[in-house]
Every structure is written in structure tokens, then in C-alpha cells.
Amino acid sequence: MNEKTGQVVIILLIVFSLQRGWAEETMNLSLDKAIEIALENNLNIKQAQETITIGEAKVGKVKSEWYPNLTLGLGSGCNEILNLPGESQTFEFLGQTYEIKPPLSFQWSNTLSLRLTQNIYTGGRLRGSSKGVRAEFEARRKGYEVVKNNLILQVKKAYWELARADLLVRLSGETVDHHRQILELAGLRLSQGTIAPIEVEQARVNLVNEEDNLIQTQNRRRELEDELKALLEIEFEAGIVPIDEPSSSASPRIDIDEAINNGLKRRVELLKLRKELQAGEGALMVARSGRYPHLALRASYNWAGSNKNYKDAWKDLKESSWEVGLSLSYSIFDGHLTKNKIKEAESNLKIAEYALLKKEKEIVKEIRNACSKLILSRRRIEKTGKNVDLAEENSRIARLQFKMGAITSNEVNNYQVVLSQARTKHIEALIDYEIARAELEWAMGETR
Incomplete structure (x- = not known):
């Protein structure tokens, strides 16, 4: 074993020892459980809940003006x-x-x-205020739903990214085991005098390269795990193991037009904007009340x-x-204050209308993109799955040929590289499909 190989082995031992320490506090986590924890702990959700309380207080303040005031x-x-x-x-x-x-x-x-x-x-001031704050309260409730749905999407994506990293770590570990076996076989054939020493050195280099790739993959997994922990608001000392597997079953046929119609009906962003539009109408009533006697x-x-x-x-x-x-x-002259209030309220109302139209167009675009990604991912799963089967068979035959001395270790490595690439692409397709499905559900307003 040369000096470089020894250093890599030491690093691997350190990594594996740390993993054993973390394993004492690991959490086997399903996607549904992850979402449940996030909704309970995430600070953005708690902030959104407080905005609802503020909305309730504003409704109560306006309602108080309808009642007699006794002092x-x-x-x-x-x-x-x-x-x-x-x-x-x-x-x-x-x-x-x-x-x-x-x-x-x-x-x-x-x-x-x-x-x-x-x-x-009051010239419509109380009715306008009441309409405005009630609509604002409903908009705050829809805003909470927006935060909730966005958080669910973030958790789903982070969960599947961590699952992707787990699968890649597992794949990288299997590749390392393969290269160890090739190195052992190369050493055996060298002792029998059937191969040159350079083939053994090449097998050793290939092993070191894969061990380095394993370390990088594990580091990337820890980064993704920390991202998921941040969304769940849990202690960073605890380890997370995603237990849900990506689905490889065929997805139902997607009707893009139907998906768009459902999205335009269900997306809470649109419901929120419609309530904000009603709040703008109430503000306009309040502004116009300055023209009437009280x-x-x-x-x-x-x-x-x-x-x-x-x-x-x-x-x-x-x-x-x-x-x-x-x-x-009755205000006879207020320096055009009422006039400018009305002008401001009318402009704010138009801005709310434009925002609603803009969001509808964005949602249509999001649904189309999500449908396209889902269809593409489904096709990739089918093609990469067949490619994996072919690459596994080729790799199996190549290893048998190497044992019999028909090919060199470098040729075996080439088949293994092809197999690793095929498996990696298949994993990527499976996880991309789960993320695309989550994005489509979010775009259509179906988050759970």
C-alpha cells in the first residue's frame, strides 16, 4: 500500500467512525412525517399564523365602530x-x-x-372598512396557506434530494467494493504471472479514485441532510435516513388543459389575490366616504x-x-385630500387587478413546465432502466472474462464505469420524477 492509499484509508476510517457515532441518533423519516414535523416547527409557519391573529384583531377594531361608545x-x-x-x-x-x-x-x-x-x-366609511378588513383577514389566511404549501414543496424537494444522495452513496460504495475485488483478482493473477504489474497498479489507482468519489458523495449527502434539518427545525446532531423509495410505477396520463383548470381553481395564491382585490374595493369605499356627510x-x-x-x-x-x-x-373643502385618497385607492385597485392577471399567467406557465418535466422524467426512467439492465449484464460478463484472463483490469473498469453511469442516470431520473410530481401537485394546488 503506497502513501496516498494509506491516507485515503485513514480518511475513510474517520468518516465511517463519525457515521457510527451519528447512527446512535438517527431518525428513520418518511416524507409524510417530515412534512408533519416541518408544519409544527418551522418558524415561517409560526409567523404566518401570527399574521392571522393580527387580521382578527383588525376586524375586531373595525367592528367596534358599529357599536355605541360609552365613556x-x-x-x-x-x-x-x-x-x-x-x-x-x-x-x-x-x-x-x-x-x-x-x-x-x-x-x-x-x-x-x-x-x-x-x-x-358615515358615508360608507364603516361599510368600506368592514369589507376591507374582512377581505384582508381572509387574504392573511390564504397567505398562511401559501406559506404552508411552499414549505411542503420545499420539504418534498429537500427530502428527495437527500434520498438521491443516499442512493448515490450506496452506489458509490458498491463501486468501491467492486474495485477492491478487481484489485484482489489482479493481485492473484499477478502472482500467477498472467498479467503485468502495471495492471495491478492501475486497479489500485481506480480504487483510490472511487474511494475519493465516495467521500465527496458522503459530504454532499451531509450538506443536503443539513438543509432538510433546517426546514424541519430539528437539532443538527440528529441524523436523518429517508425511508421512502422513489416510485418506478407508471404515472397516469396527464391532461394539461385539465391540470391548468384545476390549478386556476385551487391555487391559494389566486384566492389570496382575489381577497386583496376585495380589500382594495373596501379601501375605495372608505376614500369616497369623505364626499358625504357624517x-x-x-x-x-x-x-x-x-x-x-x-x-x-x-x-x-x-x-x-x-x-x-x-x-x-360635512367637509366643504379639505385641500383636495379626499380627491387624492380616491385617486390612490383606485390605482391600488388596478394594481391588484393586474397582479391577479399576472399570477394567473404565471400559474399556467408553471403547470405547463411541471407537466413537461414529469413526462420527460417518466420517459427517462423507462430508458435508463433498460440501460441499467444491459450495463449490468455486460459488467457481469466482463468480470467473468477477467477471471478467466480473457481481458485486462482496465477493460473491466470500463464496463464498470458504464454501469455506474447508467445506474446514476437511472437514480437521477427516479428522483427528478418525484420532484417533478411534487412541483406539479404544488402548481395545481394539491400539496398533500
């Missing part, structure tokens, strides 16, 4: 009162002049009032009491006044 007012003050009448007198003491005023005392004056205000007509009912009832003693002043409270009336306000 209680308390007032308390201290007044100076004159006890004895008389004029001020002055006298001098030590060169200073002093003034004596009549004796004074203080009196407490307390008041109690109840005020009632009820909006009767009418409100106002009533108040007041009590007042006074006494030198603070507590007695409250006991002496007596009815002092009351009033009931209507309050009408």
Missing part, C-alpha cells in the same frame, strides 16, 4: 374661597412691608359625567358637587346638566 368622565379640582370680607392691611417690620389679606380657605369641586356616541351615517348621535349626563371635605364633595353630587342631540359634519 365615564371624572373631574376633581380645588378652589380658593374667601371666608371674611375686608380690605387688605399693611405693616412694617424690620424695614420690610407686609400685607395682611382676609382669611382664605379651599373648597373641593368634583364632577361626574356619562357620554354616549353612536355613529348613524351623522352621529351624542348624549351626555353630568353631576357636580362641592365641599370643603374631599369625600363629602363626592357625596354631595347632584344632577347638573344633560343633553341629547345629533351631530352632523
Whole structure:
């Protein structure tokens, strides 16, 4: 064993020892379980849930304006009162002049009032506000669904990418085992004098190259595993082993037109934008309310009491006044404020309409692309599967020929390279199919 081979073996031992340590805390994870964990732990989901709570609060704030507003007012003050009448007198003491005023005392004056205000007509402001916040609340709920669906798609893609890495690590390990066997056979044939020493060295080089490829594949797997852990919000010390296998069964026929129709009906992004459009209509109603008078009912009832003693002043409270009336306000000139508010609301409404049309076109494009990728992946699975069968048979025959001395180790390696490439392409096709199916489900609004 040369120095380079020894270094590679040491690295492999370190990697395998780390893997054994991680295996103590591995999690066999299905795709459905991964999605469940993500929906429970992911911070983006929690943030989206809080936005729904904010929407509920805004609805409650607007609803409060429909109800009477009753307020209680308390007032308390201290007044100076004159006890004895008389004029001020002055006298001098030590060169200073002093003034004596009549004796004074203080009196407490307390008041109690109840005020009632009820909006009767606001020119459509309350109806517009109510319509706007309710639509905004529904848009927030749809926004939560958007975040949820996007997270599910991300988890699916990350899960299948990790499954792809697992399959490639397994394939790379099998290739390393193959090259070890070829190296052993080459050493045996060299001892028998049937091959030249250079063939043994070539087999050793091939083994080292595959061991290096295995290390790189394992590192890539760990990177993908960490990406999935970040989506699931779980500890990075725990290892994840995806247990779902990619499907190789034939997919049902895809009707692109039907898929597009379903997507335009189900995609929550469109539902969210439609609610935002309704919220814009409500904002326009609020802006236009500035053109109309506002009418409100106002009533108040007041009590007042006074006494030198603070507590007695409250006991002496007596009815002092009351009033009931209507309050009408109408803006004659506001510096074109209402006009500009209406102009702004109308432009925002048009922007919402354009955003809805734009998203519909994007969804059609996404569904078409997802359908094309799914169909292409299905064809690749069929073709690469046949290629794997042929490459496996060729590799089996080549190994038998090498054992009999009919071909060199380099020729065996060439067949093995072809087999590894065929298996890699088949794995790629299987995983690409699962990702394409997940993307199509997402594009059509079917996320689970």
C-alpha cells in the first residue's frame, strides 16, 4: 500500500467512525412525517399564523365602530374661597412691608359625567372598512396557506434530494467494493504471472479514485441532510435516513388543459389575490366616504358637587346638566385630500387587478413546465432502466472474462464505469420524477 492509499484509508476510517457515532441518533423519516414535523416547527409557519391573529384583531377594531361608545368622565379640582370680607392691611417690620389679606380657605369641586356616541351615517366609511378588513383577514389566511404549501414543496424537494444522495452513496460504495475485488483478482493473477504489474497498479489507482468519489458523495449527502434539518427545525446532531423509495410505477396520463383548470381553481395564491382585490374595493369605499356627510348621535349626563371635605364633595353630587342631540359634519373643502385618497385607492385597485392577471399567467406557465418535466422524467426512467439492465449484464460478463484472463483490469473498469453511469442516470431520473410530481401537485394546488 503506497502513501496516498494509506491516507485515503485513514480518511475513510474517520468518516465511517463519525457515521457510527451519528447512527446512535438517527431518525428513520418518511416524507409524510417530515412534512408533519416541518408544519409544527418551522418558524415561517409560526409567523404566518401570527399574521392571522393580527387580521382578527383588525376586524375586531373595525367592528367596534358599529357599536355605541360609552365613556365615564371624572373631574376633581380645588378652589380658593374667601371666608371674611375686608380690605387688605399693611405693616412694617424690620424695614420690610407686609400685607395682611382676609382669611382664605379651599373648597373641593368634583364632577361626574356619562357620554354616549353612536355613529348613524358615515358615508360608507364603516361599510368600506368592514369589507376591507374582512377581505384582508381572509387574504392573511390564504397567505398562511401559501406559506404552508411552499414549505411542503420545499420539504418534498429537500427530502428527495437527500434520498438521491443516499442512493448515490450506496452506489458509490458498491463501486468501491467492486474495485477492491478487481484489485484482489489482479493481485492473484499477478502472482500467477498472467498479467503485468502495471495492471495491478492501475486497479489500485481506480480504487483510490472511487474511494475519493465516495467521500465527496458522503459530504454532499451531509450538506443536503443539513438543509432538510433546517426546514424541519430539528437539532443538527440528529441524523436523518429517508425511508421512502422513489416510485418506478407508471404515472397516469396527464391532461394539461385539465391540470391548468384545476390549478386556476385551487391555487391559494389566486384566492389570496382575489381577497386583496376585495380589500382594495373596501379601501375605495372608505376614500369616497369623505364626499358625504357624517351623522352621529351624542348624549351626555353630568353631576357636580362641592365641599370643603374631599369625600363629602363626592357625596354631595347632584344632577347638573344633560343633553341629547345629533351631530352632523360635512367637509366643504379639505385641500383636495379626499380627491387624492380616491385617486390612490383606485390605482391600488388596478394594481391588484393586474397582479391577479399576472399570477394567473404565471400559474399556467408553471403547470405547463411541471407537466413537461414529469413526462420527460417518466420517459427517462423507462430508458435508463433498460440501460441499467444491459450495463449490468455486460459488467457481469466482463468480470467473468477477467477471471478467466480473457481481458485486462482496465477493460473491466470500463464496463464498470458504464454501469455506474447508467445506474446514476437511472437514480437521477427516479428522483427528478418525484420532484417533478411534487412541483406539479404544488402548481395545481394539491400539496398533500
